[in-house]
Amino acid sequence: AQSVAQPEDQVNVAEGNPLTVKCTYSVSGNPYLFWYVQYPNRGLQFLLKYITGDNLVKGSYGFEAEFNKSQTSFHLKKPSALVSDSALYFCAVHHLSGTYKYIFGTGTRLKVLA
Amino acid sequence: AAGVIQSPRHLIKEKRETATLKCYPIPRHDTVYWYQQGPGQDPQFLISFYEKMQSDKGSIPDRFSAQQFSDYHSELNMSSLELGDSALYFCASSAGTGVDGYTFGSGTRLTVV
Numbered sequence: 001a002q003s004v005a006q007p008e009d010q011v012n013v014a015e016g017n018p019l020t021v022k023c024t025y026s027v028s029g030n031p032y033l034f035w036y037v038q039y040p041n042r043g044l045q046f047l048l049k050y051i052t053g054d055n056l057v058k059g060s061y062g063f064e065a066e067f068n069k070s071q072t073s074f075h076l077k078k079p080s081a082l083v084s085d086s087a088l089y090f091c092a093v094h095h096l097s098g099t100y101k102y103i104f105g106t107g108t109r110l111k112v113l114a
Numbered sequence: 115a116a117g118v119i120q121s122p123r124h125l126i127k128e129k130r131e132t133a134t135l136k137c138y139p140i141p142r143h144d145t146v147y148w149y150q151q152g153p154g155q156d157p158q159f160l161i162s163f164y165e166k167m168q169s170d171k172g173s174i175p176d177r178f179s180a181q182q183f184s185d186y187h188s189e190l191n192m193s194s195l196e197l198g199d200s201a202l203y204f205c206a207s208s209a210g211t212g213v214d215g216y217t218f219g220s221g222t223r224l225t226v227v
Contacts, residue, residue: 042220043206043219105156
């Protein structure tokens with residue numbers, strides 16, 4: 001069965017420091033991986049995706065993610081965190097198996113401290 | 115740019131009442147997805163439609179039903195509401211299978227009292 005794990009409920013980082021939000025996946029075949037961000041009382045916003053190609057994917061707002069097939073990971077990163085990055089981040093896997101849905105991780109709350 | 119429109123934004127209902135949530139996808143998006151997000155939880159997939167046909171079904175209770183209309187908008191009908199149905203309900207749309215990503219609406223916050 002497909003699954004996505006985000007091992008950290010919350011990540012705290014000082015403004016200006018690099019941040020990493022972890023995600024690991026379990027899916028047969030080639031995964032399509034996504035990161036979404038959710039601000040309070042808002043819908044999820046697309047950040048970036050990995051379909052194929054370069055393992056380092058660049059997305060919105062200066063975020064990037066590295067696909068690591070051997071470790072089945074897709075960690076979200078940013079070189080220098082901003083207070084405005086504080087939000088809830090969801091990793092998701094979409095497996096093209098004829099189904100039409102994402103499987104979301106449980107979310108990681110990122111708190112960037114001024 | 116046009117986004118996914120959900121209405122209403124907020125809805126308060128009593129137990130055992132019914133509710134209808136509406137979703138208007140981005141133009142030219144033919145697939146609509148419904149998710150339920152409880153407080154502090156990740157979004158749970160309910161149901162999806164592609165070209166007006168149900169394409170996948172998740173953890174949608176039998177008390178809920180949904181459909182996609184000829185203009186691609188979708189409605190989620192919820193009957194015999196329970197306190198546990200209180201949640202944020204998101205609609206998302208995509209072109210086809212959504213491998214390029216979904217666009218989410220801002221959600222309808224349903225409170226059952």
